[in-house]
Amino acid sequence: MPSEKAFLDIISGRRPDWPAAAARGALALLEPVYAAGAALKNLSFDVGIKRPQDVGVPVVSVGNLTTGGTGKTPVVAAVVQKLLQRGMKPAIASRGYRSVDAAGNDEKRVLDLLCPGVPHIQNRDRIAAARELVAHGAEIIVLDDGFQHRRLKRDLDIVLIDATNPWGYGRQLPRGLLRESRHALKRARLILVTRTDLVSSSERERLLDEIARDSSAPVVTSRFVPHGLRDRSGLIHSSDDLKGRQVVAFCGIGNPTGFRATLERAGLLLHSHAVTAFADHHHYTRDDLEALIAEAQASDAAAAVCTLKDLVKLPPIDAPIPILALEITLEIIDGSTAWERAIAGYGIPRAP
Template sequence: MHAPDFWQTDNVISRALSPLSLLWRAGAAWRKATTPALHPGCKVICLGNFTVGGAGKTPSAQALFGILTGLGHNPHFLSRGYGGTQQGPHRVDLSHDRASDVGDEPLLLARTGPAWVSRNRAAGAEAIKAAGADVIIMDDGLQNPSVIKDLGIVVIDGATGFGNGRVLPAGPLRETIKSGFSRVRTAIIIGDDKTGLAPQMPNHVSVFKARIRPENANEFAGQKVAAFAGIGRPEKFYQSLRDCGAEIALARDFPDHHLFKPHELAALRADAQKAGAMLVTTEKDLVRLPFADQTGIRTLRIALEFDDLPGMTQMIETVFAHGA
């Protein structure tokens, strides 16, 4: 789904829906109270959102993997596998698994390092520990009470922040801001902090700023492109292309995690050819396509860069030296 516009402001609709937020919060409280919590016996670092939609968790997890391996650790990724049918615990196999099996994000993570999917996060964490990992990177799961975390990290889109600050369905929050910050020690703000969140962070939260960097920007400079995306905020992708110097001849939005149908891909190819443009999408969208349908579609490869990489590295080191 794409976030409705009223989630960004305090308005009549959000105020009218606020009573329903109490039901959401009550359900979350019941789940927490009735779910046994397990620690797998190795360190667990969880990157998540307080809001629904994409904020940059996947590139953040990949960057964290690089820091951990640089420190000599053996990290594995753990994901719920949203959009896939695999219940798990299952280690992602790039030679056989498809997005319909394990979800799109685990496929991207598996390109970086060992990645597992498990609907039962606790069972997945135990399987990863048994496989020899000394640290688990949970991609999402701050609101999941079944696994005890050594470090919680909230990933925040600097452009949208926490929206109107209300809980679903009145706003984009999965939980109250106070509740969320009670479980994290670190915040990563990606992009310019346009909503001014950094100065408002609790004292116990270390704030790190980061940016998404295109790795193959030169491939799109001066090129006319036909862009399509099925992610939380497609406009972020289109702006990244513009920042690379691309001219966007047309842009097509699809729902987040959309599984593309043959007629949709045929229409996209026809529109791109008619516009005389290069067909381009995100890495996350491309992995949802069958291999045969990926031919002729370019992707903008991205990576996360921390403004203060030494500081972030030191933060991660403390998890192993003193706990979190």
């Protein structure tokens, strides 16, 4: 099986050789089959053949059109923190894709750190998860990666679009990364464009124009900013501690390019000017860590740095250098009023 990077090199067109071209052709033949299936599922809900299930409390969904890499986890944390500030009792429901063990997958482990004490159930049946959370006192459900999960009725659909690759190479799965057509944006109640600081002003304006063709929802632009460096004991250090120093960087996330840009913004110098990228949701082994530590020692790096999603699932190891995670927070650039109103408008208990 080809690696995730090899697959992306093929569908993005970065590989111009004839085997890659042949693979793109084969994937293009499968694309209409996938697109038809997605369209039929949506049609069944649009015309009322299937009906979303109401779990009795408001539901806020955070999702996207493409597979992975838009920054859902820090956005879910931001939504939950807003609801907590308003005195609500939120809870999180998610699928639990590629869970490490009973403690849940990397996203749940990160959200447990960022939203301590907030209940979070992972279940392929998100309706069952939401009902269990409500039974235990949740006043509002935040549905992680829920835009395509239309079985669960929601009050607010927040759709994330990554400015650096907004349309997943312009094709639906498996030829591209779109889970469904861009026209699905008509279901969104709020659109959050992430990483807008990583594209030019002309690219940003063009993207906003493209969004407007498919949606009349308010559009909020944002970026992820470095917040600090978390060590394996949970202690948070200032990113200034490593500013101007060389580090070995690695990650197993959907958008390693975005991670690299955030590291550079924090002033860290990347060994070989690169990030060692593993597959999204990669389960690390001791061999992986030993190789990274050896690389760091050989290059006289001050630390090995990864994302929080990586740090929470690293196996125990005695490392001669620090292994740190760069924490990020969501920062709204334009549209803060729409963002605040969206959370305030739907983050209230329903009348009995």
